[in-house]
Amino acid sequence: MKNYKLIVAYDGTRYLGWQKLGERGSAQYARTIQGKLEGILSRMTGEAIEIHGSGRTDAGVHALGQIASFKTGFETTPAEITAYLNRYLPEDIAVTAAEEASERFHARLNAKEKTYRYSINTSAVPDVFRHRYEYQLEAALDIEKMRAAAALLVGTHDFRPFCSSKRTKKSTVRTVYAVEITPEDKKIAVTFRGSGFLYNMVRILVGTLIEIGRGDRPPEDIPAIFEGRLPAGYTAPAKGLTLLEVVY
């Protein structure tokens, strides 16, 4: 058995998300990124391949550098795997690199750091070539207030108030290393780098930062949200979110 690591890029618009759903071979299964990859690799190898991603991405979320790993006894090479996948994948999913990994490498369990970017277009006019990848929100956002709030998010915190599945028994403590807010003309990119992110966490953080940027609430709400005294903001739409990079 050899272990392979893939870098996968996808436009998530047409998909139900990374994680496979339904039975192998079902229509639902084929509408997930994981299902698409497993289907093609199983055909290539003649084995029922199981792929592990660095983590789930929701329906409609995109990736430039999702990482996946899988094991196979089939004799092949990284170049063959890349070529075979890209030949059979639709044009909105691509394998940008493949390599042999050490036997113990696991895309999810070994992930140390992830970077996500959330893109907002505050113009009244949608960008017709980018509208699938950004949240169209005609609004005047105060960048300095958003940056003040972002600074309060950095560090090791219990992010449970910023997570959609509040009843999980697993630890919801995560470390956010950096939140950068980069305006360019009418577009704003919010980049998050952290040890890991909970279910919907980036989208809820962005919704909260937008409420602060609009002046609907002050940056000082952030500590009150961590303390459970105030609710977090709304969940920003999936389409603005892209998983940029995973570090091991």
Next chain:
Amino acid sequence: MKNYKLIVAYDGTRYLGWQKLGERGSAQYARTIQGKLEGILSRMTGEAIEIHGSGRTDAGVHALGQIASFKTGFETTPAEITAYLNRYLPEDIAVTAAEEASERFHARLNAKEKTYRYSINTSAVPDVFRHRYEYQLEAALDIEKMRAAAALLVGTHDFRPFCSSKRTKKSTVRTVYAVEITPEDKKIAVTFRGSGFLYNMVRILVGTLIEIGRGDRPPEDIPAIFEGRLPAGYTAPAKGLTLLEVVY
């Protein structure tokens, strides 16, 4: 009656092209850019608005700066027109500017110069975020040969051999001011600036340049094609083509 000029951007993927088809209000009509715009403007003004574009773009072709003009007796302003259109247009069509034009302005008849860009991705790996806007063609293209051929296209010529409707009785003489070939990593942009372009002309020019870039035929075929001694190349796919700008 006032005359208005619009700058229109669109992702042509879902459309049958610029030019309206079928009856006003039919499903076909609404699958054209012109039909979409006329429908919304007619609703806004209560008149049966007729829009003139600078020219047709084929099914699947995109635009960053298509120009359209229309007349109306309805009392309004360019800002209101832009806001109304962008409120009701789908996110893959946008009006990026509107202004009042002189009474005699006509988007097609007064067009003096157009610029088109054709985008090719020669990588083995599709760009998942740009695949709708570029021709995916894994090939080694010789840029210098393509540039040598491009230089032979510049000038005033009868471009009938590079046109799909060879039997037209109208003049097929056009002036191409510049053809620029700009490689960047594995992507190649071919930009055409000219007095006007015939039906499918840019796509056939690109197909011919690709055949030359692959080494399937020499740059010296260009004069032979103009003279009718050799056939032009194939028609490159619509999705790589974008109308960038129209000058009046």
